Structure formats: C-alpha cells, structure tokens
Amino acid sequence: MHAIPDPPAPAPQPVAQRRSGENVGDRVFRSSTIVLAAVNPLILGMLALLLFIDGWPALQKEGLSFLATTTWDPVFTEFGTAHFIFGTIVTSLIALVLGAPIAVGAALFLAEYAPDWLREPVSYIIEMLAVIPSIIYGLWGFFVLAPFMRATVEPFLREYIGPLPVIGALFSGPAVGKDMLTAGVILAIMILPTITSIAREIIKAVPDQQREGMVALGATKWEMITGAVLPYARAGIVGGVMLGLGRALGETMAVTMVIGNSSAQITPSLFNPGYTMASAIANQFREADSDIYFSAIVAVAVVLLFVTAIVNGLARLLIWKMARGPVGLRI
Amino acid sequence: MRNARYTKANMMGEEIRPIMVTVRESEETLEAPSAPAVTVEHLNAYYGTFRALNDVSLEIRARSVTAVIGPSGCGKSTLVRCINRMHEVAPGASASGRVLVSGEDIYAPDSDPVQVRRHIGMVFQKPNPFPMMSVWQNVVAGLRLEGISDKKRLEEVAERSLRKAALWDEVKDKLHMSGAALSGGQQQRLCIARAIAMEPEVLLMDEPCSALDPVATIKIEDLIRELRESFTIIIVTHNMQQAARVSDRTAFMLMDEERAGQLIEYGSTAQIFTNPQDKRTEGYITGRFG
Amino acid sequence: MATQATTVAPKLFTRQSIRGQQRSRQLVDKLMTGLITTCAALAVAMLLFILVYVIIRGAPALNFAFFTERPLPMGEVGGGVAPAIIGTLLIMGAAALMGVPVGIGTAIYLAEYGRGRFATIVRFVIDLIAGVPSIVVGVFVWALLVRQVIGHFSGFAGSVALAIIMIPIVTRTVEEVLRLVPDMYREASLALGVPQWKTIIAIVLPTAKSGVITGVVLSMARAGGETAPLLLTALGNQFFSFDLFQPMAALPVQIYNYAVSPYDDWHTKAWGAALILIMVVGLLSFITRQVTRGRGLGGR
Numbered sequence: 001m002h003a004i005p006d007p008p009a010p011a012p013q014p015v016a017q018r019r020s021g022e023n024v025g026d027r028v029f030r031s032s033t034i035v036l037a038a039v040n041p042l043i044l045g046m047l048a049l050l051l052f053i054d055g056w057p058a059l060q061k062e063g064l065s066f067l068a069t070t071t072w073d074p075v076f077t078e079f080g081t082a083h084f085i086f087g088t089i090v091t092s093l094i095a096l097v098l099g100a101p102i103a104v105g106a107a108l109f110l111a112e113y114a115p116d117w118l119r120e121p122v123s124y125i126i127e128m129l130a131v132i133p134s135i136i137y138g139l140w141g142f143f144v145l146a147p148f149m150r151a152t153v154e155p156f157l158r159e160y161i162g163p164l165p166v167i168g169a170l171f172s173g174p175a176v177g178k179d180m181l182t183a184g185v186i187l188a189i190m191i192l193p194t195i196t197s198i199a200r201e202i203i204k205a206v207p208d209q210q211r212e213g214m215v216a217l218g219a220t221k222w223e224m225i226t227g228a229v230l231p232y233a234r235a236g237i238v239g240g241v242m243l244g245l246g247r248a249l250g251e252t253m254a255v256t257m258v259i260g261n262s263s264a265q266i267t268p269s270l271f272n273p274g275y276t277m278a279s280a281i282a283n284q285f286r287e288a289d290s291d292i293y294f295s296a297i298v299a300v301a302v303v304l305l306f307v308t309a310i311v312n313g314l315a316r317l318l319i320w321k322m323a324r325g326p327v328g329l330r331i
Numbered sequence: 332m333r334n335a336r337y338t339k340a341n342m343m344g345e346e347i348r349p350i351m352v353t354v355r356e357s358e359e360t361l362e363a364p365s366a367p368a369v370t371v372e373h374l375n376a377y378y379g380t381f382r383a384l385n386d387v388s389l390e391i392r393a394r395s396v397t398a399v400i401g402p403s404g405c406g407k408s409t410l411v412r413c414i415n416r417m418h419e420v421a422p423g424a425s426a427s428g429r430v431l432v433s434g435e436d437i438y439a440p441d442s443d444p445v446q447v448r449r450h451i452g453m454v455f456q457k458p459n460p461f462p463m464m465s466v467w468q469n470v471v472a473g474l475r476l477e478g479i480s481d482k483k484r485l486e487e488v489a490e491r492s493l494r495k496a497a498l499w500d501e502v503k504d505k506l507h508m509s510g511a512a513l514s515g516g517q518q519q520r521l522c523i524a525r526a527i528a529m530e531p532e533v534l535l536m537d538e539p540c541s542a543l544d545p546v547a548t549i550k551i552e553d554l555i556r557e558l559r560e561s562f563t564i565i566i567v568t569h570n571m572q573q574a575a576r577v578s579d580r581t582a583f584m585l586m587d588e589e590r591a592g593q594l595i596e597y598g599s600t601a602q603i604f605t606n607p608q609d610k611r612t613e614g615y616i617t618g619r620f621g
Numbered sequence: 622m623a624t625q626a627t628t629v630a631p632k633l634f635t636r637q638s639i640r641g642q643q644r645s646r647q648l649v650d651k652l653m654t655g656l657i658t659t660c661a662a663l664a665v666a667m668l669l670f671i672l673v674y675v676i677i678r679g680a681p682a683l684n685f686a687f688f689t690e691r692p693l694p695m696g697e698v699g700g701g702v703a704p705a706i707i708g709t710l711l712i713m714g715a716a717a718l719m720g721v722p723v724g725i726g727t728a729i730y731l732a733e734y735g736r737g738r739f740a741t742i743v744r745f746v747i748d749l750i751a752g753v754p755s756i757v758v759g760v761f762v763w764a765l766l767v768r769q770v771i772g773h774f775s776g777f778a779g780s781v782a783l784a785i786i787m788i789p790i791v792t793r794t795v796e797e798v799l800r801l802v803p804d805m806y807r808e809a810s811l812a813l814g815v816p817q818w819k820t821i822i823a824i825v826l827p828t829a830k831s832g833v834i835t836g837v838v839l840s841m842a843r844a845g846g847e848t849a850p851l852l853l854t855a856l857g858n859q860f861f862s863f864d865l866f867q868p869m870a871a872l873p874v875q876i877y878n879y880a881v882s883p884y885d886d887w888h889t890k891a892w893g894a895a896l897i898l899i900m901v902v903g904l905l906s907f908i909t910r911q912v913t914r915g916r917g918l919g920g921r
Binding site (some may be wrong): 116207209210211212213214215216217218219220223227228231232234 | 420447453472
Binding site for chain 3 (some may be wrong): 025026037038041044103106131189192
C-alpha cells in the first residue's frame with residue numbers, strides 16, 4: 001500500500017508486435033490480460049462513483065456547511081465535519097513536524113554516514129517499522145504511549161512551553177494522554193519509514209560529482225550535504241514527505257485508539273481529544289441507522305479520498321520530476 | 332592574512348617567471364630554481380585491500396603545468412585525488428606516504444582534509460556545477476562556505492574568477508541563471524572559475540576535457556596555458572596531444588604486474604615526447620599500446 | 622629566497638591553524654553528524670521498543686488453548702483466538718484468490734503488451750488505488766456489499782476489501798520483475814515458433830517466479846495486518862465460523878475489540894494476538910526479503 005512509487009515506466013517494448021495472423025491462443029491470452037487490467041479502472045471508477053452517489057444526499061443537504069461547521073448530530077441530522085477535518089490536518093501536521101526531520105535524518109545516515117556493515121541492518125529495521133500493522137501501533141499507543149504522554153510529556157510541555165505567548169496555547173488544558181498530540185506522535189512514527197525509504201533512494205540518486213564538487217571546495221561533510229546533496233534532492237524529498245502525509249491523512253486504527261474520539265470543538269490546544277475523518281468513520285459506521293446518517297459517513301470518506309488523492313498525486317509528480325533530474329544538467 | 336601571503340606569492344611569481352622560461356628550454360642543464368610546489372614521496376594508495384598506486388614519488392614545479400598520462404586504469408586519477416585528499420572520500424579508500432604542498436605534509440596526523448581541499452582546487456572529468464545555484468552562486472560557493480558574506484567582495488571575486496576563467500564575457504548577463512543552463516564547455520569553465528575563486532596553491536584537473544567537444548576543449552586548453560601564470564596545475568589526461576600542447580612537464584604512469592599504478596618516467600614534456608628514456612614510455616608515446 | 626618563503630608561510634593544513642569561523646564550521650559538522658546518527662538510532666530504538674514490548678506483554682497469553690479455543694464471554698478465564706486465526710486465513714485466502722489473478726494479469730499486460738493510452742491509464746489508476754486510504758476502501762465495500770448487495774457484514778466483504786488493497790502491490794512488484802526478464806529469452810522462445818502466450822507462461826513467468834511469489838507474499842503481509850477495512854466489512858465474530866457470507870472474526874479486529882475492552886485479561890489476550898500477528902507478518906516480510914536479495918529480483 002505504501003510501497004515506494006516507481007518512476008513512470010519507460011515505454012515498454014514488447015518483443016512481438018505482429019498482430020495480423022495472431023493465432024487464437026495469443027488472441028485469447030492477450031485479451032484476458034486486457035480484461036484483468038481493465039478491472040483496475042473499473043474498481044476505481046466504481047469506488048469513486050458509488051461513494052459519491054451514496055454521499056451525495058448528505059453533501060446536498062448540508063452544502064458548504066458540511067465542510068465548514070462543527071456540529072455532528074445524527075439525531076437532529078446535522079452534519080458538519082470541520083472538526084474532523086481540523087483533527088486530520090492537525091494530527092498530520094504534528095506527524096510531519098516531528099517525523100519528517102527524523103526520517104530525513106535517518107535517510108541521510110543511511111545514504112551518507114553509515115559504515116557499510118551498519119547500513120543493511122539499520123535500513124532493514126527501519127523498513128520493519130513499515131511492516132508493523134497499524135493496529136499494533138494503536139495497541140502500543142493505547143497502552144504505552146498515551147499513559148506516558150499523560151504522565152510525563154504533557155505536564156512537562158504545559159509547564160515549560162505553556163506559559164509562552166502564542167505557542168503556549170498549543171500546550172494548555174488538562175493532560176489526558178488520549179488526544180491530538182499523542183495521535184500526532186504515533187503518526188510520526190508510522191510515516192517515518194515511508195519518508196526514510198524514499199528520501200534514502202533519492203539521496204542515493206544524487207550524482208557523486210555533485211558531492212565531489214562541494215568537497216573539493218573544502219566543504220565539511222555537513223556543508224556538502226546542505227550545499228550539494230539536499231538542494232539537488234529537494235523535490236524528491238518533499239515528494240517523499242508528501243507520501244508520508246498521504247499515509248498520515250488516511251491512517252485509521254492507530255489514530256482511533258489514541259485520539260480520544262470526543263467531538264470537541266476546534267480549540268488551539270493539542271491536549272484536546274478530537275476526531276480525524278478516518279477515526280470518525282471507524283467510530284460511527286455501526287450507528288448509521290438512517291439513510292442520511294449513512295450518507296454523511298460516506299461523504300466523509302469522499303472528502304478524505306479527495307484530499308489524499310491530491311496529496312498523493314502531488315507527491316508522485318515531485319518524485320517523478322526528481323527521478324528525471326534537474327533540467328539541463330545532462331551534457 | 333591569506334591575502335598578504337598571496338601578494339607575496341605574486342611578487343615571487345614576477346621574479347621567477349623569466350627563469351622558468353629558460354628552464355623550460357634547457358631543462359636538463361639547470362637546477363630547478365625554486366622549491367617544488369608539490370612533493371609526492373613514496374605514495375601508496377588503496378581501495379580496500381587493492382593497491383592502486385605503488386610507491387609513487389615525484390616533484391611538481393610551481394607555476395607550471397604538469398601532465399599525468401598513461402593508459403586507463405594506471406592510477407593517474409588516483410594520484411591527483413591523493414594530492415587533495417579526495418581519494419579517501421571513496422568508501423574503504425586509504426593512502427600512505429607523504430605529500431608535501433608548500434613544504435607541508437597534507438597527510439600529517441594533525442592535518443585536516445577539509446583545510447587541504449580548501450587550498451588545493453580540483454576540476455573534474457564531468458562538469459559538475461551545482462544545478463540549484465546560479466552561475467554567480469556557483470563561483471562563490473567556496474567562499475561562502477568560509478562564511479564570507481560581504482556581497483561586494485563576493486561580486487569582485489566572482490568577476491575576477493570568471494574573467495580569469497575566460498567566461499566573464501559569455502555569462503555576465505546570465506549571472507543569475509542556473510549553472511546547469513550553460514553549455515558543457517561553459518559549465519567546465521564555470522567549475523574552473525569556482526576552483527580558482529578560492530585562490531588555491533595548486534589546481535588539479537582530472538581529465539577536464541574528456542566530456543567536451545573539440546571546440547570547447549581548445550578553449551579550456553588555452554585557458555590552462557593562461558592559468559599557468561598564476562597557479563601550479565596538474566592535469567590528468569588520456570590524450571597525449573593534449574599533454575604535449577599544454578604541459579611543461581609530463582609524468583607517464585603504467586600498471587605493474589599487480590595492476591597497481593607506477594610512475595615510469597617523469598621529465599620535461601619535450602623530453603618525454605621526443606626522447607623517452609624508458610622503452611615502455613616510448614611504446615606508449617608511439618602508440619604501440621594503451 | 623623561495624625556500625625561505627615556504628618555510629615562513631603559515632601552516633595551511635593543520636587543525637592548529639583553524640580558528641574562529643573554521644572552528645565553528647567543524648563544530649557544526651560534528652554536531653550534525655551526531656544529530657543525524659541520533660535520528661537513525663531513534664528510529665531503530667522505536668522499533669525495538671515496540672517489538673520487545675509486544676513480546677513481553679504477549680508471550681504470557683500464548684498457550685495451547687489460545688490457538689485452539691474460541692473467545693469466552695467476559696469474566697470467564699481462558700479461551701483463545703482460534704476463530705480469529707481461522708477467519709484471517711479464510712478471508713486472506715479468498716482475497717488472494719480474487720486479488721492475485723487480477724494483479725498478475727495486470728502486470729503481464731503492462732510488462733508484455735502494455736503501450737499506448739490504455740496502459741498509461743492503467744498505470745495511473747494502479748498508483749491512485751495504492752494511495753486510497755484503506756478506511757475508504759472499507760467504506761466502499763461496506764456501502765456496496767454490506768449495506769446493499771449482501772445486506773449484512775460478512776467475511777467475503779472483508780476479502781473484497783483486502784483484494785482491492787492487494788492488487789496494486791502485486792501489480793507493481795510483478796511488473797517490475799517481468800521487466801527484469803531479459804528479452805533474449807522471449808526472442809529465443811518465439812524464434813522456436815512458440816506462440817507468445819506460451820512463451821509468457823512457460824518461459825517468462827517461471828524465470829521471474831521468485832519475484833512473482835515475493836509480490837504475492839508481500840501483498841498478503843500488508844493486507845493481513847489491515848484492520849479498518851475489516852472492521853467495516855467482516856465486523857468480527859466470537860464464534861467459530863467457516864461461512865464466508867456471515868460475519869467473521871479476524872486477528873486485527875480481535876485485537877482492537879480486546880484492547881478497547883475494560884478487562885485486564887482481554888488486554889493480555891490483545892497483546893497475545895498482536896504477538897501472533899506481528900510474527901506472521903514479520904516472517905512473511907523476512908521471507909520476501911531473503912528471496913529478493915538472493916535473486917536480485919523483485920521489490921525493495
């Protein structure tokens with residue numbers, strides 16, 4: 001699901017191009033692979049169409065207030081999802097702020113610093129982070145991380161950062177442990193391997209001549225990285241970070257288990273329990289007793305699908321661009 | 332401090348140059364008038380356990396062009412990469428022996444590779460301007476690393492270096508375009524400008540024309556002859572005509588039985604090409620192998 | 622005179638000559654080396670911490686009954702997660718039956734025939750499907766099968782959801798390995814008068830066998846740990862059930878239900894089930910890694 005995206009494949013060059021006089025076996029075989037390939041657009045088309053049709057009643061009823069208001073009240077059939085969207089954005093941003101620098105740092109370690117004997121084991125271990133099912137992150141977050149956040153991290157943040165102007169507002173209120181900050185921390189761990197593996201490949205793809213050019217000018221290793229490697233790899237790394245963002249936006253179980261799932265209003269404090277779009281779906285689908293409630297839940301999925309498609313599309317574009325290298329560099 | 336040193340060096344240059352000319356004409360009869368700019372003593376270089384250089388010793392004269400020639404794989408690139416400690420950047424690479432630059436051993440225990448490279452410029456086989464930097468930023472990249480941020484001074488250095496690299500007239504209106512937007516030959520001269528902006532003691536060139544077309548190659552060769560006035564240049568080339576055209580002295584290298592590079596013969600370019608002392612040199616020069 | 626100048630010249634290359642600006646550059650370099658190493662160490666520590674924790678908490682739950690018995694109602698001691706293990710196997714099996722042929726067929730089409738607009742569309746669509754959050758796939762199958770076609774939660778709906786998740790993984794891995802099969806094999810076979818379809822089945826696929834298996838196993842490892850789509854489709858079941866058209870238990874869902882319960886005994890069971898899941902998923906990934914490394918074919 002979150003494998004490294006491949007750059008667009010070069011135009012394939014099938015060996016046999018002779019179609020006329022193609023024997024029956026070939027025609028049947030080729031047609032059946034086309035049919036199987038056609039299943040994919042069919043699935044995606046059905047998925048998008050069905051979700052849109054089923055979500056339409058709620059979207060039509062609420063109009064813009066579906067995205068702009070914060071009242072989610074199935075009993076009075078009011079469906080505003082602004083706080084779900086807010087929770088999704090906030091937790092994903094926390095994940096990026098905490099996870100992306102560490103992920104890129106780990107990628108730099110693997111690509112530039114690690115001695116040969118250490119490179120393989122460390123990259124294997126980081127890949128293992130991607131293999132762990134999200135329910136296990138959820139379990140660990142639920143029983144280990146959330147209590148730790150409540151008892152140690154959050155009181156610390158409230159005491160030392162809380163009194164500061166502006167950013168202090170982020171760390172105010174009671175520390176409950178199951179809140180947006182904890183969800184963000186879990187997501188940071190989960191998106192780390194995605195970003196690291198792509199950033200590592202991208203950094204490895206930076207031509208050695210670029211490194212040598214910088215080193216020969218008397219650059220230290222770090223200056224070589226900031227002067228030659230990172231600028232060259234920038235677009236691709238941003239692409240990797242955005243793929244990580246795509247994963248964070250859609251992640252469900254781990255977040256559901258640590259975010260508290262209370263329909264609080266939008267407040268600046270990260271210590272507030274909240275909802276993300278995904279966790280709201282997971283929490284409410286079983287209660288969808290009326291058609292409009294059902295429609296509203298599907299509509300949340302439509303919004304989520306739309307947002308992740310845009311983020312993932314941009315990410316791929318950046319990585320593909322990077323795979324081709326900066327313009328005009330080839331001579 | 333550095334500037335003071337350079338003024339002095341330039342003054343010395345003024346005095347030495349006439350002597351150097353005579354030296355080049357009657358090399359063998361005269362003692363070298365100045366201390367060598369680079370002295371390589373018993374240099375061995377390794378990639379892992381593979382020995383790439385076998386006990387190479389030679390002295391490079393200041394303000395001259397020294398060409399290193401030989402068939403591919405003979406260690407000529409490794410030799411120049413040892414002179415600014417770029418060799419050890421490759422994983423598993425190491426070197427032993429002494430390399431004196433201005434009388435100082437760059438492999439001394441307290442020597443710092445970053446400082447070495449700052450004082451010894453290098454131009455690579457493939458032009459490698461930094462694509463995310465403009466032409467101007469490329470030239471002053473090294474100075475900015477040193478924390479020099481005075482814009483006026485950087486602009487002065489950039490213009491002077493670009494003029495020296497015979498590139499100023501072609502790029503003075505494109506200073507803010509990406510360095511990668513220039514032609515291949517221009518990119519290589521940009522890289523030369525980038526190296527000489529640091530006012531290095533020695534300028535190393537590792538097959539600087541091998542990726543360029545003939546016209547661009549001629550421009551670089553002209554440039555090398557001009558730069559000899561101000562820099563000590565060591566150029567690796569697989570092109571014997573090029574060595575003959577641009578260099579004052581030539582070193583010929585060859586692989587020994589264990590595929591390690593050895594220095595076979597070293598002398599004035601005229602002597603190497605017209606009167607080689609070693610049979611192997613003669614064989615290579617006359618095109619019998621390589 | 623020249624000799625004099627060189628001996629008088631300040632030391633250029635030593636660390637002693639470094640001061641001020643240079644010293645702070647070196648300090649920054651050292652600092653960043655430390656920081657970057659810390660980043661990698663942190664990631665490694667995170668994984669080890671989670672793994673060790675799952676093992677320590679999960680191991681006490683594992684006993685014979687845990688693998689063979691069904692979950693007992695709250696308050697009763699004992700019982701196991703056998704229905705969930707069986708459910709996961711059945712759902713995964715059915716998902717593979719649906720997803721693997723589509724994935725391999727698509728990969729064959731893309732690698733052997735694909736060119737032109739349709740192939741571009743298929744590639745693009747595969748990327749899009751890979752990016753759809755699994756919960757959205759779950760909502761789709763829930764809305765289509767659970768609420769409409771079948772009318773209730775079922776293991777089969779879970780299989781469909783997992784199949785959709787598996788397809789892009791299988792397709793990408795298999796297409797990549799098929800492209801690694803040298804054209805000379807195809808040409809040799811075609812030159813013998815073997816039709817192209819037989820060439821693909823008898824020469825190309827067997828050559829790429831280990832990579833194809835890798836793709837399938839990798840997709841099962843990824844899909845087998847998915848929870849959200851199963852929650853919305855298979856729902857879970859406390860009893861043994863072999864009927865794919867009834868609600869069905871699955872390990873990830875069982876973990877979730879146990880974890881959010883208020884009972885310590887169930888929490889322990891959640892850790893136990895998590896340990897089983899992590900061992901299976903980890904083993905599958907380990908196998909694929911060994912296979913790909915050995916042959917130099919396949920995924921990453």
